[in-house]
Amino acid sequence: QVQLKESGPGLVQPSQTLSLTCTVSGFSLTSYSVHWVRQHSGKSLEWMGRMWSDGDTSYNSAFTSRLSISRDTSKSQVFLKMNSLQTEDTGTYYCARGDGYTDYWGQGVMVTVSS
Amino acid sequence: IMLTQSPATLSVTPGESISLSCRASQSISTNLHWYQQKPNESPRVLIKYASQSISGIPSRFSGSGSGTDFTLNINRVEPEDFSVYYCQQSNSWPWTFGGGTKLELK
Numbered sequence: 001q002v003q004l005k006e007s008g009p010g011l012v013q014p015s016q017t018l019s020l021t022c023t024v025s026g027f028s029l030t031s032y033s034v035h036w037v038r039q040h041s042g043k044s045l046e047w048m049g050r051m052w053s054d055g056d057t058s059y060n061s062a063f064t065s066r067l068s069i070s071r072d073t074s075k076s077q078v079f080l081k082m083n084s085l086q087t088e089d090t091g092t093y094y095c096a097r098g099d100g101y102t103d104y105w106g107q108g109v110m111v112t113v114s115s
Numbered sequence: 116i117m118l119t120q121s122p123a124t125l126s127v128t129p130g131e132s133i134s135l136s137c138r139a140s141q142s143i144s145t146n147l148h149w150y151q152q153k154p155n156e157s158p159r160v161l162i163k164y165a166s167q168s169i170s171g172i173p174s175r176f177s178g179s180g181s182g183t184d185f186t187l188n189i190n191r192v193e194p195e196d197f198s199v200y201y202c203q204q205s206n207s208w209p210w211t212f213g214g215g216t217k218l219e220l221k
Contacts, residue, residue: 044215046212100148103160103169
């Protein structure tokens with residue numbers, strides 16, 4: 001069945017770089033887009049960026065200058081890297097599958113930015 | 116594109132039928148989707164493209180609308196429906212979500 005699972009550090013220091021991995025199963029990254037979505041505690045959802053099935057990427061301009069999304073199709077993994085982290089980047093980070101809408105989501109990974 | 120959901124909170128009793136609103140800052144055709152999120156869970160899609168049903172989602176959930184005004188209807192709210200509901204547009208980049216409507220027990 002379709003599954004997505006995020007992994008990465010739970011704690012990152014301010015000004016450092018966040019690196020997250022989304023490992024997928026049950027579908028091919030060359031057939032579906034994978035998105036990264038962030039949620040601050042108790043708040044709404046914020047779309048960060050997208051890895052298209054053809055390998056292209058799209059980014060929310062709110063993150064463009066410090067966000068990078070890449071993938072390794074042989075390992076069924078999509079990567080998020082975001083630099084210059086601040087305390088406002090604390091939240092839960094999700095990866096999700098979808099074209100048009102997102103039909104499967106990972107469980108999310110909680111990231112705290114703190115010294 | 117900004118999505119404005121109303122009300123922010125809705126207090127109801129089980130068995131009531133309700134409507135949640137989502138308004139877009141510009142026309143998005145029917146590129147509007149509805150999600151449910153329960154505490155400590157990931158969002159789950161309920162309705163795609165404004166009114167299309169999703170396999171496995173109870174039939175009491177339905178959607179309508181096009182352009183800028185959209186509605187999620189829940190026919191006879193069940194106890195498991197108390198959660199937060201979000202709308203999301205995929206008409207243009209970046210995709211955006213509404214601020215959410217919290218459905219709570221009266």
